[in-house]
Amino acid sequence: MTSDKTAAASTLEALDTPCLLLDEPRMQANIERLKTRMARLGVTLRPHLKTPKSIDVARLLMETPAGPAAVSTLQEAEQFARAGVRDILYAVGVSPAKLDRVLALRAYGTDLTVVVDSVAGAQAVAARSRAAGAPIPALIEIDSDGHRAGVRPDQAELLCAIGRALEDGGAQLRGVLTHAGESYSSPDEDAIRTMAERERRAAVDAAQALRAGGLPCPVVSVGSTPTAMFAENLDGVTEVRAGVFVFFDLFMAGLGVCRQDDIALSVLTTVIGHQPEKDWILVDAGWMAMSRDRGTAGQPVDQYYGVVCDVQGRPFADLVLKQTNQEQGIVMRRPGTSAPLPQLPLGTRLRILPNHACATGAQHDSYHVVRGTSPEVLACWPRFRGW
């Protein structure tokens, strides 16, 4: 009754819509750009694989097939471990109940590092390490901008207490980690540069506090896509984590971190109707295909649910996916524009650039790999999800 939808189709016109397209040359250019920056700044790039959730993309991103890499779930860690990645940082605070899966991954041969930011958390990791006779390595999360979790870099006593709870309790203190989440709301490049320096400073200061307390701190890990793209000095930092840079999205373009034509991800959709009196074009990409992410709503240019392009990926002037239902989207001209409404008959295929690559990607089970304006589909790369 159904065709095998995991097989690569030969052309864009043959794909079932909606589906996810990945422009490989754009992605490769995005990867090269950040790798070159990191090499120049003398730090290791630890790509965050929460964005692609695909081993095919991960292999293009990582320095070696064994890593290093960062993940946001143990499901990602397990999937990438099975595919041969050996150096994995689970970059979200670990709960005690997840430590059995962490130990299983380490027993499998994966050098999995966890993150803690409290004495209670460190004690839980240490107790489980001791019970298993297998020290789990951990980074201490540092709060560089009041954005989410972490210990402030000036809390030297607390930092050392966490470090000692790990080291003395049977686990291993491997270093510090911070993430400048506030960089996502920076007004301009200068502000991002300031954030990058604050992020670096927080991690380096925390590392110094630990070392002054007689504790080891080999790893000093920082990162977010905006700060990674604009950092000018990473002295004292050993590695940078970044994820969304591999695809980019309208939010990052709105932040000035990329250009709109660096965006490698789009959703292929089909025109399914018109409301001629309203100048509406209905398509089969609703919020299920785009995600509910409206991150650009708070930016100077609201992109609604996405920027509408022709099937070759060329944006129409001022045409956006303005509203969505679950499986239906309404394409309209931007309010106030004088751009003409393109004639797009029933069945026309379009590409829509997404607000947020991580969220839109997560709505799909595979990437259909394309090259620029070519109608050919080169491959179908599976994505995974879950926890």
Next chain:
Amino acid sequence: MTSDKTAAASTLEALDTPCLLLDEPRMQANIERLKTRMARLGVTLRPHLKTPKSIDVARLLMETPAGPAAVSTLQEAEQFARAGVRDILYAVGVSPAKLDRVLALRAYGTDLTVVVDSVAGAQAVAARSRAAGAPIPALIEIDSDGHRAGVRPDQAELLCAIGRALEDGGAQLRGVLTHAGESYSSPDEDAIRTMAERERRAAVDAAQALRAGGLPCPVVSVGSTPTAMFAENLDGVTEVRAGVFVFFDLFMAGLGVCRQDDIALSVLTTVIGHQPEKDWILVDAGWMAMSRDRGTAGQPVDQYYGVVCDVQGRPFADLVLKQTNQEQGIVMRRPGTSAPLPQLPLGTRLRILPNHACATGAQHDSYHVVRGTSPEVLACWPRFRGW
């Protein structure tokens, strides 16, 4: 390396988090309530299976194991057809490229009906029916509130032209369909009742226009969860479609369509950290587990990313999931509240009620079935997704 996560775990404490919980008694009460209403109003309930995407839930929802049912994608139609559902309405305007899959489903023995709202769309359905020697039945979508697709009920000439394009071209005109999408922004129950009457009126008027033109119109299909819950008269209507009523959510509660303790769906999460100076509690449910849906942001009471309950499902006073990252959420007290911050140590399990059952459900691959405050997990029901 990993446990079999599709098997039912025995207790809530044993589940990996985040994951989706389904309170079966609440769901059963929701189903009974609407079924009783529909029986009283003398119409067939055609449950919209886009919300559950699960055959286990579908079987509890449908009048018979063979249907009737409505779906929003052909993937849903194919999945439910394989599970024995025979009467399926694909309730989103069909694109010509999807007609091969429609014909394959019909050849499989499924009475699949499609939706069109233009002469061009009707001609495409008719042409494909003729070529296949298999008439595809179609409903004409009626625009009852300017909300999305459809022909206005007063456009009798256009309605009849579409009907004739179907009937004369080799397809089959089966009736009309409308959806009062605007009911989701109704200020109160009276407004929803008015919407329900407008929805009924639009469908019945359109059916009359077709019949006056000498065309058949056996099916008069209306529906949305709010109008289904408040309609007082459905004369002339043959069936009502509704989806979200099976689980309900904070958006529906905010609209007055259900009470908060009717909500059958929640996300189980674990406390992974604290920021004591800020009264923040960090949990492992971020937007990936909750979805990016912020539908309650435009309602009188903003529920942020969800209402926080204890592991037994009892809401804490004024505690909400205020912010989310991809895999991390920040639980805070509602601005301005004097409610105390509960003591929730690292590892504590919580349930979070979602803004939007369809969007939150779609982030998960299964339902863990529970009963009220019991810690026991009775079953694990798979969900599917994709197109």
